[in-house]
Amino acid sequence: MLPKLFFGYFAAVITVLSILVVTRRNPVHSVMWMLLLFFNLASMYLFLDAEFIAAIQVIVYAGAILVLFLFVVLLLNLREELKANRFIGSWPAGLIVAAAIMVSMVFAINSFVPGPMGTYSIDYIQKETYTKVLGEVLYTEYLFPFEIASLILLIAIIGAIVLAKKRMRS
Amino acid sequence: MKEMVDGIIGAGGFQMIINIVIILLKIAAVVAVALLHVAYATYWERKVIGHMQVRLGPREVGPFGLFQPFADGIKLFFKEDIIPANADKPLFYLAPVIFFVAALTSLSVLPFFNGFVIANINVGILFLFAMSSLGAYGIVLSGWSSNSKYAFLGGMRSASQIISYEIAMGLSLVGVMMLAGSLNLTDIVKAQQQYPLGVFAIPQILGFFVFVVAAFAETNRLPFDLPEAESELVAGYFTEYSGFRFALFFLGEYTGMLIMSAIAALCFLGGWGLPAFITANVPHILAQVLGLFWFLIKVYAFMFFYYWIRATLPRYRYDQLMAIGWKLLIPLALANIVLTGLVKIWVKGII
Numbered sequence: 001m002l003p004k005l006f007f008g009y010f011a012a013v014i015t016v017l018s019i020l021v022v023t024r025r026n027p028v029h030s031v032m033w034m035l036l037l038f039f040n041l042a043s044m045y046l047f048l049d050a051e052f053i054a055a056i057q058v059i060v061y062a063g064a065i066l067v068l069f070l071f072v073v074l075l076l077n078l079r080e081e082l083k084a085n086r087f088i089g090s091w092p093a094g095l096i097v098a099a100a101i102m103v104s105m106v107f108a109i110n111s112f113v114p115g116p117m118g119t120y121s122i123d124y125i126q127k128e129t130y131t132k133v134l135g136e137v138l139y140t141e142y143l144f145p146f147e148i149a150s151l152i153l154l155i156a157i158i159g160a161i162v163l164a165k166k167r168m169r170s
Numbered sequence: 171m172k173e174m175v176d177g178i179i180g181a182g183g184f185q186m187i188i189n190i191v192i193i194l195l196k197i198a199a200v201v202a203v204a205l206l207h208v209a210y211a212t213y214w215e216r217k218v219i220g221h222m223q224v225r226l227g228p229r230e231v232g233p234f235g236l237f238q239p240f241a242d243g244i245k246l247f248f249k250e251d252i253i254p255a256n257a258d259k260p261l262f263y264l265a266p267v268i269f270f271v272a273a274l275t276s277l278s279v280l281p282f283f284n285g286f287v288i289a290n291i292n293v294g295i296l297f298l299f300a301m302s303s304l305g306a307y308g309i310v311l312s313g314w315s316s317n318s319k320y321a322f323l324g325g326m327r328s329a330s331q332i333i334s335y336e337i338a339m340g341l342s343l344v345g346v347m348m349l350a351g352s353l354n355l356t357d358i359v360k361a362q363q364q365y366p367l368g369v370f371a372i373p374q375i376l377g378f379f380v381f382v383v384a385a386f387a388e389t390n391r392l393p394f395d396l397p398e399a400e401s402e403l404v405a406g407y408f409t410e411y412s413g414f415r416f417a418l419f420f421l422g423e424y425t426g427m428l429i430m431s432a433i434a435a436l437c438f439l440g441g442w443g444l445p446a447f448i449t450a451n452v453p454h455i456l457a458q459v460l461g462l463f464w465f466l467i468k469v470y471a472f473m474f475f476y477y478w479i480r481a482t483l484p485r486y487r488y489d490q491l492m493a494i495g496w497k498l499l500i501p502l503a504l505a506n507i508v509l510t511g512l513v514k515i516w517v518k519g520i521i
Contacts, residue, residue: 028261028314035307055296059340063303067310067333074314074326129292131353 003047010044025082027073031066038062049122052131196288200277208424209239215477222481246420249413254317257410261315266411266418269308273425276301280432281356283442283462294355295347298433299340302388305426306332309397309407312419316410324406327488328390328397334495335387335394341503342380345510346370346437359441368440373513376506378438380499382475385430387495389423391476393483394491431472432465439468 017037024030038061045054125133138146213228213235220227228235253262279294281287291297306329313325347353349370350361362370371378387394390406398406408419435441442461449457486494 026258028258028311032261032264032307032311051291051293052296055293055300058300059296059303063300063306063336064333067303067306067329070307070310071326071329074310074322129352131293 006047007044010040010047014040014044027076028070031070031073034069035062035066038066049125050130052134193288196286197278200282200288201274204274204277204425204428205421207428208421209243211424211428211473212242212420213239214473215480218474218477219481222478243417246417247414251413251415252410254410256317258315258317261311262410263415265308265312265315266408266415266422267308268311269305270418270422270425272301272305272308273422273429275304276429277425279355280429280436281359281441282465283458284356285458286462287356290354290356293353295343295353295358295437298429299336302332302426303336305422308419308422312411313407316407318410320404321407321409324397324403324409327403328407331387331390331394331396331491331495334492335384335499338380338495338499338503339384339388341500341507342377342384343433343437344503345374345377345506348507348510348514349373355436355441359436359443362440363443363446368443368445369438370440371438374438374506374510376502376509378434380503380506381434381438383494383499385434386476386479387491389426389430389476391427392480393486395485396488396491427473427476428469431469431476434472435465435468439472441465441468 014037017033017040020033021030021037024033038057042054042057042062045051045057120133120137216238217227217235228238231237231241253259276298278288279291279297281290309332310325310329313321313323313328316322346358349365350358352358352361358370362368366372386392390397397403398408403409408416411419442465444457444461444464448460452460
């Protein structure tokens, strides 16, 4: 009962916050609602016994990415931004696509069958601590995909530096 | 009593309520003690810096000026609360609260002596990073919402400084996590017992150096107090704040110093850990009290180091600050991680 109650609370709050993020006129206020949204997401992860992901969610998304957002938003011309329309003209098309995805998701979830229980049960994870288990799985079983992901990120970093350098020279 | 409560909220409800009450009492105790420490940290700082500059420091209010922090607090509380015209009011109100709350929340994962910690969570260190990144919002928002150029520039500087140095600080603590094999602060303190002198500062000397420098930058203290450089920016991001809102920033900054000192004491200087021959020969309670004092002495020593540096070093230039952070501290911290990993594998191979 209590877990369902918590889940319902977080689901409702996350939905309301997401709507607030996209409807605010002032972009700085949007970013602040998004900060609250990220904290609610982190609570959701905590609730699933994933404390490492919860902490990383706050550190990376709230602590780094959203601060960069804030930097960009702070440099906007707020007077013009407040007058501009919140949504582009084709928003009804977006709404239809979103609704279609939602309907297909509902059907997909209805036919969802949970797989067999593996080694990583909740008791096992709580005993070994989540961070340790995650590290072991990432660096043994999924080492190759993990390295590919890190390589992609490295390419993105180098690409960003190259682009910034080019502009400086000209 | 127990049966009645259990009857209302189900089995185990009474125990749950008792646990909640104990946690609330712990929170009240930690916050009260921490805020008293913060109040006297300001007094102590003024005394130390006064004597270093051949002055006497505060001495008018009470014996040796000991009631000065309370006089300051009362004065700030009764000051007029000024809000600039065209300020973004909700964010202007919110910014000091975010800053202060982020600092106070960090106290909840610090173990003060063996077994005393409000929330003994497995990701203690990561929680501290998360809270320090939340504090950056208080600074950026206060700078932006005041609608003032000084405050805005101060806020921008501070945000970029905190983000850059957070990376160095996080990486410097990775070595500690690797040696301890845990992110839990209590486990980290216990792991240090097996090392020489019971500290990680010797095997992690590189990490400790990076951490100390980054801690100064994270708390906006001299020589890295660019965000509030008085000669250029008046007071930086909190220029427009007055009265108790200003006091919240002030308290948040000193709480931040206290937390950084506590992290240094816990992760590098052995925390409350006493040598085995002491814990084996004295009663348990006395060992706990000694452990608490041992921890506090380390925290105070680190706080004194903060003041000492402030009285000694001039301020860095902004580009120098960024160069130190990105080109010196982060590579050093990365090298430290690689070295620690290699040594750990090598030592394991021998055993």
